[in-house]
Each structure stands twice: as structure tokens, then as C-alpha cells.
Amino acid sequence: MPTPAALDATFQALADPTRRAILARLAQGEASVMELAEPFAMSQPAISKHLKVLENAGLISRGRDAQRRPCKLEAAPLAEATGWLIEYRKFWEKQFGQLDDLLDELKRLEAMAGKNN
Amino acid sequence: MGFGGPLTVTTPDDTQIVITRQFDAPRHLVFACYTQPALIRRWLNGAEGWVMTVCEFDARVGGKYRYEWKAPSGYVMGMGGVVREIEPVERLVSAEVFDDDWTGGETVSTLIFDEESGRTTLVNTLNYSSKEARDGALATPMADGMEFGFSKLDAVLTELKVQE
Numbered sequence: 001m002p003t004p005a006a007l008d009a010t011f012q013a014l015a016d017p018t019r020r021a022i023l024a025r026l027a028q029g030e031a032s033v034m035e036l037a038e039p040f041a042m043s044q045p046a047i048s049k050h051l052k053v054l055e056n057a058g059l060i061s062r063g064r065d066a067q068r069r070p071c072k073l074e075a076a077p078l079a080e081a082t083g084w085l086i087e088y089r090k091f092w093e094k095q096f097g098q099l100d101d102l103l104d105e106l107k108r109l110e111a112m113a114g115k116n117n
Numbered sequence: 118m119g120f121g122g123p124l125t126v127t128t129p130d131d132t133q134i135v136i137t138r139q140f141d142a143p144r145h146l147v148f149a150c151y152t153q154p155a156l157i158r159r160w161l162n163g164a165e166g167w168v169m170t171v172c173e174f175d176a177r178v179g180g181k182y183r184y185e186w187k188a189p190s191g192y193v194m195g196m197g198g199v200v201r202e203i204e205p206v207e208r209l210v211s212a213e214v215f216d217d218d219w220t221g222g223e224t225v226s227t228l229i230f231d232e233e234s235g236r237t238t239l240v241n242t243l244n245y246s247s248k249e250a251r252d253g254a255l256a257t258p259m260a261d262g263m264e265f266g267f268s269k270l271d272a273v274l275t276e277l278k279v280q281e
Contacts, residue, residue, distance in 0.1 A: 072249075074248075074252065075249075075252035075253065075255065076128070076248075076251075076252045076255070085126065085128075085255055088126060088134075088255050089124065089126045091164055092124055092126065092136055092138075093124050094164075094165070095160055095161055095162075096124060096138050096140075096160075098159070098160035098162070099140065099147075099150055099160040100140065100141070101160075102150060102156065102159050102160050103140055103141070103142035103146050103147065103150065104141075104142070106142070106146045106149070106150075106156075107142055107146065110146075
């Protein structure tokens with residue numbers, strides 16, 4: 001489970017329209033700062049500031065390539081903030097609930113078979 | 118009615134998901150439910166409204182398995198794998214790949230079945246090929262019943278936009 005502080009950082013980062021637009025762009029694939037700055041009427045330093053906020057929130061990561069340092073979307077904090085992890089858990093809860101019922105049935109069958117021996 | 122213990126799902130490091138669950142049954146039964154197709158299809162039948170249409174499992178080293186599920190929309194999700202290690206009732210290691218490969222390559226699943234006083238603790242450790250793969254798995258259609266993980270992100274982003 002994410003900590004409240006981590007969730008705060010995620011939501012704070014998401015609270016800005018430019019940063020959301022950056023994330024929407026990165027959902028389609030990684031991009032350099034220059035590529036990200038293009039659709040916005042903003043300087044590269046201004047975009048870099050937004051990227052820093054997103055990076056600190058763990059929502060994006062930067063590549064090692066010193067020249068380009070491509071930005072990449074990180075799904076995990078979003079998964080936690082948007083409930084993907086909860087959904088994943090819910091999915092397994094449902095499956096295991098069914099497995100519980102099946103195991104009960106198998107135990108009864110075994111007990112019956114035991115009595116016949 | 119079953120009496121299973123609580124389920125925990127953790128992400129102990131960047132490339133793992135660990136699922137732990139207790140079952141009120143001895144491990145030979147839990148193991149059977151993981152390795153016999155006739156039993157697997159009775160419980161691993163997918164998200165709400167999904168139907169398991171293919172269920173094959175060849176429980177021996179090198180044996181293949183294959184599962185397919187059909188969503189209410191008609192979308193078919195499939196996955197397959199190979200059994201790498203099998204120690205009956207105790208341990209099962211397999212390598213699996215989803216057809217749509219949103220998990221970016223092979224995932225190694227290790228299942229440990231521990232029994233105590235007739236109860237089984239199951240620990241399923243999933244090792245993904247990368248952090249991206251692990252994150253992708255958390256956002257699979259299976260997990261959220263949607264057909265494309267990022268559609269959820271889009272929905273959240275749209276919602277936030279509307280609230281502005």
C-alpha cells in the first residue's frame with residue numbers, strides 16, 4: 001500500500017494540466033525534453049521544472065543517455081493512486097474465494113472416500 | 118463456504134509481485150487445484166463476466182500450459198507457459214507469457230505450498246523481466262476487467278481535467 005505522503009506527491013504532481021498533458025504524451029512512449037516542450041508554449045527550463053516534480057513523485061524516470069535523457073512514464077505510483085493494485089488484489093480475492101469453495105468440496109469427497117475404505 | 122485466510126499482495130522490489138493466501142485444506146488438494154485442468158477451470162475463471170475457454174496444463178518438467186479467457190465484449194485474453202520445476206504438493210515453478218505481452222517478456226512464477234495443521238499457506242512469487250513489465254502486469258485487463266491498462270489512466274486524467 002502506498003504511504004499517504006507518496007499518494008500526496010502523486011496527486012500533487014497530477015494537479016497541474018501541463019504535467020497531466022506530459023503524462024498523457026508519455027503514455028504513448030518515451031520522449032526527450034525537447035519533444036515534450038514542443039506542443040507547449042513554454043521554455044525548456046519551464047518544462048524541466050515540471051519534469052522534476054513528476055520525477056520526484058516517481059511518475060516518470062529519466063534515461064541515462066546524457067544528451068537526450070528521455071522521459072518515461074512509470075506506471076506503479078499511478079497504479080497505486082488509481083487503484084490498479086486494489087483491482088489486482090480484488091481479482092485474486094474473487095479467484096481464491098472460488099478456490100476455497102472447490103477445496104471444501106474436495107475435502108468432503110476425500111472424507112467420504114475415507115469412510116469407504 | 119470456504120474459510121481461507123486473508124490475501125496479501127505486495128511488491129517487495131521493482132520486478133516482483135508476491136501473492137500470499139491461506140487455505141483451509143491440506144496442500145495436496147491446493148496443489149491439485151493448480152495442476153489439474155479439470156480443477157483449474159473451476160476456480161481460475163477470470164474477472165467478473167469473463168469465461169475461461171481454454172485450460173490445459175501438462176504437470177511435468179517441460180510440460181506446457183495454456184489458458185484463454187473471453188471477456189463479455191468478445192476480447193480473448195490468452196497466456197501460456199512451460200513448467201520448469203515441479204515437486205508434487207510442495208513447489209511449482211513455471212515461466213509464462215501473455216499473448217498480448219504487456220508484461221514485456223517472460224514472467225517466472227514460483228508457487229510454494231506450505232502445510233500446517235491441515236491448512237495450506239500459498240506463496241506465489243512472480244518475477245518479471247523488468248520494472249516496466251511488473252507495472253504492466255498490475256494494469257492488465259485481467260486485473261481491472263478493462264481491455265487496455267492505460268485507458269484507466271486516460272479516464273483518471275480526463276476526470277481530473279473535468280474537475281478543473
